[in-house]
Amino acid sequence: MRFKEEELAALRRLDQGALFLAIVQFVGGGIFAVAGCLMAIGTSAAFAASVSSGVVGCLTTVLALAMAAVVITQGIFLIRSRGTLNGIDGADPGSLERVAAAIESIRRYFVLEVVIAVVMVLLAAIGLVGAGPQSFGPPGSLPIRGL
Amino acid sequence: MSRFGSYDASGGTWRPREGAGATGGGPSVGVAFDGELARSLARLAQWLRIAAVAGPSAALLQLVAQVIALLVRRDRIPHSGMQAQLLGMACGGLIALGISVALAVLLHGAAGSLRRAVAEAEVDAPAQFVAGVGRLRVYFLLKATLGTLALLAACCLVVLLLLLMPHALVANPFGSMRP
Numbered sequence: 620m621r622f623k624e625e626e627l628a629a630l631r632r633l634d635q636g637a638l639f640l641a642i643v644q645f646v647g648g649g650i651f652a653v654a655g656c657l658m659a660i661g662t663s664a665a666f667a668a669s670v671s672s673g674v675v676g677c678l679t680t681v682l683a684l685a686m687a688a689v690v691i692t693q694g695i696f697l698i699r700s701r702g703t704l705n706g707i708d709g710a711d712p713g714s715l716e717r718v719a720a721a722i723e724s725i726r727r728y729f730v731l732e733v734v735i736a737v738v739m740v741l742l743a744a745i746g747l748v749g750a751g752p753q754s755f756g757p758p759g760s761l762p763i764r765g766l
Numbered sequence: 767m768s769r770f771g772s773y774d775a776s777g778g779t780w781r782p783r784e785g786a787g788a789t790g791g792g793p794s795v796g797v798a799f800d801g802e803l804a805r806s807l808a809r810l811a812q813w814l815r816i817a818a819v820a821g822p823s824a825a826l827l828q829l830v831a832q833v834i835a836l837l838v839r840r841d842r843i844p845h846s847g848m849q850a851q852l853l854g855m856a857c858g859g860l861i862a863l864g865i866s867v868a869l870a871v872l873l874h875g876a877a878g879s880l881r882r883a884v885a886e887a888e889v890d891a892p893a894q895f896v897a898g899v900g901r902l903r904v905y906f907l908l909k910a911t912l913g914t915l916a917l918l919a920a921c922c923l924v925v926l927l928l929l930l931m932p933h934a935l936v937a938n939p940f941g942s943m944r945p
Contacts, residue, residue: 623892625892625896626892626895626896626899629895629896629899629900629903630899632899632900632903633899633900633902633903633906635903636902636903636904636906636907636910637906639906639907639910640906640907640909640910640913642910643909643910643913643914643917644913646917647913647916647917650917650920715801715802715803716802716803718803719802719803719805719806722803722806722807722810723806723809723810725810725902726806726809726810726813729810729813729814729816729817730813732817732820732821733813733816733817733820736817736820736821736823736824737820737824739824739825739828740823740824740827740828742828743827743828743831743832744831
């Protein structure tokens with residue numbers, strides 16, 4: 620005896636959730652990549668304004684592109700786990716190994732989730748550095764004042 | 767060997783222990799959570815706990831960093847604008863913190879269930895496995911739904927910014943955005 624029907628049903632439902640999240644991860648990763656490219660274009664203008672805002676722009680661009688890579692890799696791990704769980708059968712002799720492989724992919728997803736949390740803290744720290752008195756050009760030129 | 771039986775990795779077969787089984791009134795036997803599967807589940811539970819701590823911590827640090835950044839620049843912001851920004855930042859940060867705490871609670875619950883599923887002395891290991899996988903599924907669905915909403919909100923914001931001040935956004939995104 621290997622898997623009971625309720626365990627297989629739970630794994631199949633997890634499979635659907637992983638697919639939904641993987642699609643969102645790919646779209647989000649694509650948006651991060653586009654945003655990173657746009658930031659890279661704007662970095663030269665930021666350097667022209669001041670060196671510190673240029674450095675902040677460079678760091679933000681690198682982190683945005685890194686985020687894109689990590690988010691897309693997370694989606695790949697979810698798709699891989701889904702591919703392992705897809706069509707799982709309780710009578711399959713290798714079902715335990717397949718579930719173990721899927722769980723390993725999900726674990727890697729959460730390892731990258733921790734990496735993302737660290738990157739978000741770094742982004743916040745860069746924002747903090749960028750908030751210094753020399754970072755936003757002459758007084759009165761706060762970015763959000765235009766709103 | 768668990769209290770329900772053992773899994774023969776070489777033959778890929780599950781041997782129930784004598785007297786345990788779905789029939790005969792004994793405990794319900796599902797899968798043997800030992801061997802590679804148990805190790806994978808234990809490692810996953812460990813990383814779920816780490817992620818459950820890291821998410822809210824990052825949200826809290828982000829909120830603190832944003833507030834500090836705003837306070838550092840306070841001399842460049844009119845008093846009324848400062849209050850509005852602080853209020854908006856506090857609300858946004860607290861919502862993000864609340865969401866990450868809710869996700870962390872789900873992750874922590876899933877980690878606990880999976881850890882209990884691989885525990886040797888656990889009677890209802892299959893039920894704990896199903897509960898852990900179910901919580902993980904809810905986490906995935908919640909995160910995907912929130913991600914979809916965040917993507918929609920980001921798209922709306924970008925369209926709004928492009929309509930209001932297109933040249934400032936494209937020309938100098940890190941400097942002055944004043945048209």
